[in-house]
Amino acid sequence: MKKTLTCIECPLGCEIEVTMNGDEIVSIVGNGCLRGKAYAENEVTCPKRVVTSTVRAENGALVPVKTDAPVKKSEMFEIMQKINAVKVKLPVKIGDILLENISDGANLIATGNEE
Amino acid sequence: MKKNYDIVIIGGGPAGLAAAVAAYDNGVKDILILEREERLGGILNQCIHNGFGLTRFKESLSGPEYAARFIDEVQKRQIEVCTQTTVLALSKEKQVTVINSAQGVFTVQAKSVVLAMGCRERSRGALNVAGSRPAGIYSAGTAQKYVNIKGYLPGKRVVILGSGDIGLIMARRMTLEGAKVLAVCEIMPYSSGLKRNIAQCLDDFGIPLYLSHTITKIEGEKRVTGVVVSKVDENKRPIAGTEMHFDCDTVLFSVGLIPENELTKMAGIELSPKTRGAVVYQNRETDTDGVFACGNVLQVHDLVDFVSEEAEIAGKAAAQYVLNGAKVREEISVNTGNNISYVLPQKIDRNAGGQVKLFFRVTNTFKNCTITATSGGEVIAKRKKRIAVPGEMETLLLTEKTLAGINDEIVVSLEVDE
Incomplete structure (x- = not known):
């Protein structure tokens, strides 16, 4: 299954595509940096925000x-x-x-x- | 307060603060910052959300935290600050007339002036939205001040017109404080806000964004009771039969920002109809020697990080003007070509040396396109873009070497790739 996310780490707002196999992340594509990768990993498992x-x-x-x-x-x-x-x-x-x-x-x- | 200063900076927001620090660090210590509010920091004080400073500090700061970094620097240098002091007039001779409750009306003479007054929000009046004039209609920034500075929630059921960043931020903020945001309507087919704000302020809370929609009627006598929202055609005209009704008690307008240039006009400084800010050289000097402009009073920026960067250019240049006097310039004009709404600086002084970064916005959303700067029929800089949108400021760098070989007007344009 594929999920498309908008990264919120910086103003660029990269569109990240995460491919999932059940709960397992198969691939993360489209992130511009490592912060984006970490964001995507969290977002498909347990989304978090600074309040x-x-x-x-x-x-x-x-x-x-x-x-x-x-x-x-x-x-x-x-x-x-x-x-x-x-x-x-x-x-x-x-x-x-x-x-x-x-x-x-x-x-x-x-x-x-x-x- | 004295009667004479080397540099007077009008505005103590992010632009004024960064300009003051840069001017000081470039050798001029006799500086006065004039601020009409109670404290320094400008609009950052009410922007309590995070996301500021990623470019400059590699950290996600709140508005007050970002402001505090610069306020600390100003205080360390013991730069003189006058708060609750409003500038009433500015002359071409760099006389600044101010008023405050302690000293009344008085005039200070500056050798150099930095304009850092910021911008203000476009109002309902500027949009001609039909309907009566009940309570419950605010600009997004006013609502932000009520919630974040005063501690009042201005309404419970909210419809927001315009998808500018302040409106998106307020959609989230009011939702978190217990209001129900029913819809954000944007007359354009795209949002002018940052993508991440659509994601974290609307999508996170299931708030719908209606693109190509506008408010066609505001209902209510004493207080707003509802709005009618209609879809619009390519010419932004409402389409009959597409009306949706929302019961709401509050309408927020987040429909763009306008540089606040009354003082600039008063001083007879040339303004650009495109940016609605001063026409400047690359050092942010206006057509009046020794008067500089930076930040949102010059061009409305997307990020405060870029405001600080621009203010440092202006602050440094103001110091150089005080120390070295006016320059003999060799001028090249910079103009907009196809699909570019404005470009800044509008003039380049070739004698200044160094590289020049051009800032501009495109007129529409373009995919797979090339942005070029040309001079005398030759391409002097170019950049390919997968996507270009009006909401994001674009840049092109002209190196010192490139500029050395140029004699003709520079034109920036965008063409969609074949």
Whole structure:
């Protein structure tokens, strides 16, 4: 069976064709780089995404956040619920862990500085 | 704030920041950055999604992270910054009139000015979409500011007109925050957004993209209650009988960006009707000596990485202008040929030396084609493309050696291979 994917690793958006035999990957064609190969391998077995959002600081300001590793696409909405329950104390610096192990070992980290 | 500066940079977004750092590193330390918002970073502050910086930093950063890299560099160099300060006027003599709540209205004199004001979104008014004027209609960027900076979800059931990247990003963002995005309609037969955004913002959430479709009616008195979407023919005219109705409370417009050049016009600087930005030489100098332009105020870029790259060219050139004065130029014009909507720079100064990268966009989707730069009937650079689309900026490199042998106008064109 063949699956056609659009790679999301970079703006080029390579079209990748993955040939499968059951659960086994037979070939990956069309990727422009190794990141694309890894993306395609994940995408046909367990698709993952980095989730980005915001959390509230005590003073009402919003702090931008992301998962520091891709998390299961199928769990994005559960992860969003966890993110929306987070309240942070200021100051926050880029890279600060705001919630440990939000999913599969990935942490929720700040992507903005807020005084 | 002083009364005189070597370089005044208008705009503290990605272009202004990179220009400031480059100018400083090329020997001019007396720099002022003027920013109308509360903080530096420009539109990057509300672009909390990732995917920035892959070209430049080989990392996938969020907008605020990308901005912070440059803000850190500006701070390390102790470059003077004035936030919450709006530029009211710019003169050809490089006088910059500004206003803020602390000092009122005042004027600073610059030896060189870098225009880095960015762009703004095309509005509903520019599109002539029929219907009443209820609440619930936003540009995608306004909705982005509400959600990501203010923390409000502007609606629950959303239809998006235009498939620009901001609209696609907002389709995902509002979905994750609990809204239902019913459709994205694109009047063209192709999307102007990046392919990866179609995949990760629409396909991931099962949001349909209707190509060759547009909104023909917005319904609702106080608040939007629905829209009518119709298919369009080759001439972008709605086809009767193809109407679809969506019940929705919100409409987002993501229909393109326009460089914000009011100050440029005010200073009497020549603008290109094609880019709607200034006409520039390869060092991003406008027709006014010592005034440079870079980033989205000059041409709307696909990636912030390219904005930074262009701003560094302008910042360096501004420093050289301050240190060495105006140049004697030997000018060659660069023009568009078949199937090219614009090309930049519009003028090349042969005396400048070095290579020149031409940036341009094609007018339509083309498969198996060749892009060429010709001068005096000879091909001086060419590139074969499997696919070329208007949504992706193209480039051609002219080497120093190539440029040395050229005397005539350069024309960039695209031809489909036989």
